[in-house]
Amino acid sequence: MTVHVAIAADDAIFRYSGNLLRSILAHASQPVKFHVFVDFEYERAEKVLNAAIPDADIEFYYLDASVFKDLPNRTHLSPMTYARLIMPERIEADRFLYFDTDMIAQADIAELVDIDLQDNLMAAVFNGGGLNSGLLLFDRESWIAEGLTEKSLKYAQEHRPDFGDQAAIEAAVGDRFLILEEDWNLVLDPVWTGKERLAEKRTSRAKVIHYCTGFKPWNLGRLAMPRHLQALWDSHGKPLKLPMNFRYEFKMAGWAIYMYARNFITGR
Template structure:
């Protein structure tokens, strides 16, 4: 059985459905698939729509927030517009059944074009986690990477990964208590945190992660015919202001047409900007309360 986790709030339920459908459409090798959906407030109507995508060999199991987050867990209040849902990936190995030894995590702003079994069968070579190198490539990247890499004793040329797709050894992840380590690193270096938990994960896993085929996390601004998993890092394909590769946008809508959202109209950019502003304001307010 192939175990896949994804996390979403209600704003990105459509993206989650497209991701799930793309995996199902391109899975030709026959293994059963279980999607463990880390649910941060998906509406009942949207859950029902997503459930229609399940088939005989495809299950969707819902894991609501109260089952995902340990009691009292607090996320660092950085200055990004990333929602708390982005942190859920760290807790996925604690949510799946003990029989699940390995899992694939996908951000929901992705489309999978190849058989996911290829990724699932990756030889982890004893690593706790496998990923794809990010656009910025290295820790010392001036516009990305780890801003305080020198202070942390990390080499400037240390490979830096994008956390949108992770292949995780669940037993090792739990044994090492990765969430606790990542959250502590972020709290201790909050002024340097740039991409939410991606910062903390890269600090914790520096020199200890397996680098795999970049086509399994290929960024949508750079077209390539051999991309196996497209990552819409910038403005998502559902918005009128989408500015990445048009062929990859068409790929997204091909799978969207196979979901209950097939007649969806493109969204205005205003709704996207308002959503991001709300997240930032909420974080600033929490940080203010914390210091006063």
């Protein structure tokens, strides 16, 4: 059985995507095929990724992200966050897993693809009372049969929620989610996450680590992270050999500095 995994990235975040892919392969018991959605001309990026992970089975898809430009989004996020909503219409696999690129797998993900969805349309982790769309199990036939791409995009356009894609998916799918254990998407943030959650004793048990919000292990945010979380990311390699997007890097650095200052002032 081949496990199908999808990611989406713009030219700013793509250079950091290799670590996720390597971590998935490091624990894989079954063949894995990666479906990589990008919004830029990807010939060079494809060569670099294939050279960095030569044994990986990777298929690229070009997606014009301008189709999402009028949809709501948070300032530190890319319009490509909406790409996951159209993936079932492009990927020819009965089931596939979507991953955000700021994640690291610590377990074999094949068991998740085989899970019994019962009468549900998809599976995901809920935290803080709502869906976290960083990891999603799609059942392609169900998604298309229910018209969920159209429903979710329509919801985002009409209601303009703060957490655009997450709220849109949650509204479209309704209560037909299979809720996964938190270990499949352990969300971490050095400012808002409690010390117990960041501790190695807790993170080592997680099947997937999610370096959520603007604090990433490749930017200034790593300085606020425990060393074991820095080391975990670094253990899966360096950024791909592609040009750095300085506009993105400066924006994220500014965001991190703002959050540090806010944390200091509020005492959180």
